Amino acid sequence: MKKKGEGPSIKYYELSVKEVLHINASLSDKVDVGNAHTLKYKNSQKLSFQGITPGHEDFVLPKTDIEGFPENEREIFFPYLVGDEFLSGKDSERYILDFGKRNIIEAQKYSKAFSYIQDNILPDREKAARDDDGNTRSHHEGFLKKWWQLSYRRDSMQESLNELPQYIACSRVTTRPIFFFVNSKVKPGDALQVFSFSDLYSFGVLQSSAHYNWFHAKCSNMKSDPRYTSQSIFETFPWPQAPTTSQIESIAEAARYLCLLRENYIKEDGSSLRKMYKTLDLPGANPLKEAHKNLDKAVTKAYGFSPTKDILGQLLELNEEVYQKIKNGKDATPPGLPGSYTEEKARRNVEPLGSDIG
Structure with missing residues (x-):
């Protein structure tokens, strides 16, 4: 301990030296993918979505309640699950009431379901549309105009999934994205990020460390947990541009093995x-x-990447390459199973979660 009258204490520091190829704007030697381009492929459709936001808890009912509705009205009730139920293995017997795009006259034909919504949801939506001083709340006023419908039904997502036997999903807020197949009869909640692919090749690319690293480099955060967003992650992530049939099927086979391994456990x-x-x-x-x-x-082999080089750096270079192709009107391979692939090996289904739902 330093005594009174003694000179200042001397502190010794041991500094380490690290040689790096570059330092990014965040003063880090990691590859900065912040300026990666959004890849807008020719004639491409949206393929990644946030799940449904009901907007009111009474749109979601337990299965036992559905049995109280007439048989001819049950067509507007759908199995409804969220990310935690898939990941934790919890059984869910919940259903969501969805009138779809039906107008109020068409919805009224389902008399018991319509009365249920009118009694349980309409009063709350009327109340939410005005503040305590009677002023209009424009956000809730929009919901009131179609009070019998879900707040965010995600029409484009549902249309994209209509022709698929299954789709791929993961939790939107997660430190480690775990992808899984879901039976298309199941409506996904907004805690899920949904991908309109049903094949094993696409699953394999999404579940790979290439996509995992891109996710962590590009994701936004909700509180302290990373959040998957279509715009920042999926729409900037470059897919393999020239995979051979053999490479596609190798990914599909590895993905199938992973799915079956998980399913068996x-x-x-x-x-x-x-x-x-x-x-x-x-x-x-x-x-x-x-x-x-x-x-x-x-x-990695399908990408043509070197396993010894930084994966983010190679993905960023590919992002620039694909962007330039699109910009110059050249063909670029969009997300999903390449259109040139005609075999069935990568298309075979594994049993999706929710497959036991009738």
Whole structure:
């Protein structure tokens, strides 16, 4: 301890030196993907969506309540699940009441369901449309105009999923995106990010470490947890541009093995996706870790990337390359199974979650 009258204390610091190729705007040596281009492919359609926002809790009912509605009205009730139920393995017996795009006269034909909405939801929407001073709240006034309909039905998402036997989804707010197939009979809640693909190749690319790293570099945060957004992540992420048939099928086969591995552990051991993936943070041999490693090898090969170089740097270079192709009117390969692929090996389905729903 320094005594009175003594000179100032001397502190010693040991500095480390690290050679880097560059320093980005955040004063980090990591690849900065902040300026990655949005890739607007020719004639492409939106393929990534946020799930449905009901807007009122009474749009969602337990299955036991649905049984009280007439048989001819049950066509407007749909199985409804959110991310936590898929990942934790919880059973859900909830259904969502969706009049679709029906106008008020068409909706009224479902007399019991319409009366239910009129009694339980209309009063709250009328109240929300005005503040305490009687002034209009424009946001809620819009909901009041179509009070019998869901607040955000995501019409474009539902139309995109109509022709698919299954779709891919993951939780929107997550530190580790875990992708899974969902039966198209199931309506996704807004806690899910939805992708209108039904094939194993697309699943493999989305579940790869290439996409995982891009997600973490580009995601926005909700509180402290990373959040998946279509605009910043999916629409900037470049897909393999010239995968061969063999490479496509290698990804599909690795994806199929991963799906079946997860499915078997869930069925045999009563595990859940969330519990299963927590083991990746532990040391030691792990069949799930090996399955992901094999998938990553197949995806890296399809990209034509070097496994020894930084994955983000290579993706950023590809983003620029694809952007320039699009800008100059040249063909670029959009997300999903390439249109030139005609075989069935990458299209075969695995059993999606919710497949037991009638």
